[in-house]
Amino acid sequence: MNQTQSPTLPIQEAESPILSVRNLTTSFRSDDVWKPVVRNLSFDVPPRKTVAIVGESGSGKSVTSLSIMRLLPKRSSYIEGQINLGGQDLHTLSDDEMRRVRGRDVSMIFQEPMTSLNPIFPIGKQIAEALTVHKPLSRSEARAEVIRLLDKVRIPNAASRFDEYPHQFSGGMRQRVMIAMALASKPKLLIADEPTTALDVTIQGQILDLIKTLQDEDGMSVLFITHDMGVVAEIADECIVMFRGEAVEMGPTENIFLRGKHPYTRALLSAVPKLGSMTGRSLPLRFPIVDVLTGDMQPQRDVIDTVAQTKSPVLSVKNLTARFDIHSGIFSRKTAAVHAVENISFDLFEGETLSIVGESGCGKSTTGRSVTRLIEPVKGSIVIDGHDVMALNRPALRRMRRSIQMVFQDPFASLNPRMAIGTAVMEPYLEHGLGSRRQAQEKAADLLEKVGLKADMMRRFAHEFSGGQRQRIAVARALMLDPKVIVADEAVSALDVSIKAQVCNLLLDLQQSLNLAYLFISHDMAVVERISHRVAVMYLGEIVEVGPRAAVFENPQHPYTRKLMSAVPIPDPSRRTLKRELSVDELRSPIRSLKYVPPVREYREISTGHLVLLN
Known part of the structure; x- marks a missing residue:
């Protein structure tokens, strides 16, 4: 898009805007050259309205907010254009004057x-x-x-x-x-920079409701920055879509959603999973992927049913219990315990995805780590590919882990920053003595191609890749040992919406070609609905509902399941005034006294395989 033709949200005729940005260009110094990362951006935030800036990582949306607040480092950044807040040009203020403006007139x-x-x-x-x-x-x-x-x-x-x-x-x-x-x-203006991205879906819903309520009560304007089009639909009056530092489309939120013209806008909208879109389907469904430059839809292939539940499960968990001791006092005596996982059971079959969903603290990640014995369970039975995991000694446990691998939420934290990614991918193969270094290189190159990267990237380091590419590398490394089961622990939660769709499609493709079983751990109900065969809902360490994906999503029985589903943002602008009125109570503590005896739980079968915990 030509810089001189950047779209501008119009000034409201009735009232002057609270914030007016004109021709904002922000540049950063790199190798003694100023490189613009936000170019020629102009928009207004009207009184008592919410304007959302939406785009993925690297689009320039957060840099825009930091430029408005003048929080960028002076030596390495340069801001051009006008930033007018309530009739005052922030660009002309001294540092002391700007400090008085922050918090008083505009907060972030x-x-x-x-x-x-x-x-x-x-x-x-x-x-x-x-x-x-x-x-x-x-x-x-x-x-x-x-x-x-x-x-x-x-x-x-x-x-x-x-x-x-x-x-x-x-x-x-x-x-x-x-x-x-x-x-x-x-303040007259609140800037909210991705305030709900790191939160569970129910907490996200509460924060969105809170911002709407406070805006109604105090009459403030909101500049809301996000990459989630579902959130945009529910909170924004007007929307600015940013791509590679430029505003590619602007207008009322309803127009953007129903009549968006730019290919990138359509790509963002197509990648958002819509809760309820799987009604009537029994198998997982790939995400539609739109080319961000042309707007063309990439061809889709149907998912073939590879689950053969007549066979023995590849992973069988019975009465799994995991607790963490709490010590206190001068002598650090054991005084209580965190009941992280309490007496749960489930099976996982070849070619199947079983998703475990719930809020932070419900025990789902502890479950994933317990089945691999990265955490030692207190009791229970875990059988993986015929191995009794609880009975294995350390050398045997190490061999068993060839059958089950984990992909974690943050691939950057799980990749050695000093190690080339080719070496990182080859490492498990060589450590287990499965072949020569040449064979490891050939297999690593093949797997990198299989996950959508190129073999010639093997010499690069983790920091040279985007978040989505690093997650693909983590998947390739997990596949080096030809596992039967992959535990994906919030593996797509931190990714931008289109990258999340690509990684989910990759997982589905790999499952179909390699007959992998996934234990998919997530709090994102819309993604879970799209890629799962079966779903288990966890609350306070217990499975409160489990069953085929269609049964759980189309006929949820437990109040907590319904709460999770009602909190999911839906990309429908007509819901903008909707408030869910979700309870603000925090998740109850799983800490129990040493004398606590867990009650015996009973389940009621709603339909074939669909069980719900009786209260």
Whole structure:
């Protein structure tokens, strides 16, 4: 797109915009050359409205918000254009004047609240500081106002939590604390930079509802930055689609969703899984992929049913229990235990995907690590490809792990940054003594091609790849040992929407060609519905509902299953005014006393294979 033809959201005739950005260009110094990463961007944020900037990693949306707040490093960044907030050009303000504007006139909340909150100060003191910087308040006045703000953002028992520290709050409650801090001085504009991306689906729904409610109560404007088109549909009045530093499309959200013209807009929309779109289908379904440059739909192939449940399961788990001891006191005695997984059972067959879903803390990741004995279960039976996992000694356990491999959420953390990716992919093959180095290189090159990369990339390092490419590398490494089962622990949760669709399609293709079984661990109900054969819903360490994917999604029986499904954002602009009124209670603690005896649980069979826990 020609820079001089960048689209602009029109100024509202009735009222002047709260924020007006004109011809914003932000450049970064690289090798003594200034390289623009945001080019010629112009838009307005009207009073009491929400404008969303949507795009994937590298599109320039977060740089735009940091440019508005003037939070970019001066030595390595250069900002051009006009940024007008309430009639004041922020670009012309001194550093001291800009510090007074931040928090008072415009506030910002970030994606990860734990990196924004100081871990050594109580949250009440941190919010009070945001107040007293702009207002002369006594200690008692500041405390009263902080408690009022905590109540306002729906934190239960606000007065008693004033002196608690960030680590004592869940992720969703920490984000509420950040919102309270941002609202402390009643700003005209709130900038929310991916505030729900790292949160569970129910917590995300609560935060979206909260922002809508606070906007209605206080009349503030919101600039919402996200890569999730479902979130955009539910919260934004107007939408700006960014691609490679430019605004490629702008307009009312309804127009963007129903009449979006740019290929990238259509690509983003096509990649969003829609809850309920699998009604009437028994098999998983690949994600439609649209070329971001041409708008052409890539050809799709049907998923063939490779599950043969007449055979013995490749993974069988019976009465699995995993607990973590809590020690306290001078002598560090065992005083309690975290009941992370409590007496769960399931089977997994060749060519099948069994998804385990639930919020953070429900025990799903502990389940995945327990079946591989990365965590030692307290009791239970685990049989993988005929091996009694609980009875294996260390050498035998090491050999058994050739049959089951894990793909983790953050591939960058699981790849050695000092090791070329070819070496990282070959490492398990060589460590298990399965062949020569030449054979390892040939197999690694073949697998990299199979996961959509090129063999000549083997000499590159992890930092030279995008997040989606690193996840493909992690999948290739897991396949080096020809496993029967892959445990995918939130393997697509941190990826952009189109990259997530590509990796999910890759997993489906590999399952079909290699007859792999997946234990797919996720909190994303819409993705789970798309790729699963069966689904198990976990809550507080227990499976509360399990069954064929169609049965669970089309006829959910447990209240927690229904809660998870009702919280999923749906890419439908007509739902923008909808508020789910989800409970703000935090997930109950799984910590139990040493005398605690778990109750005997019973399940009711709703239909063939569809079981629900009786309360």
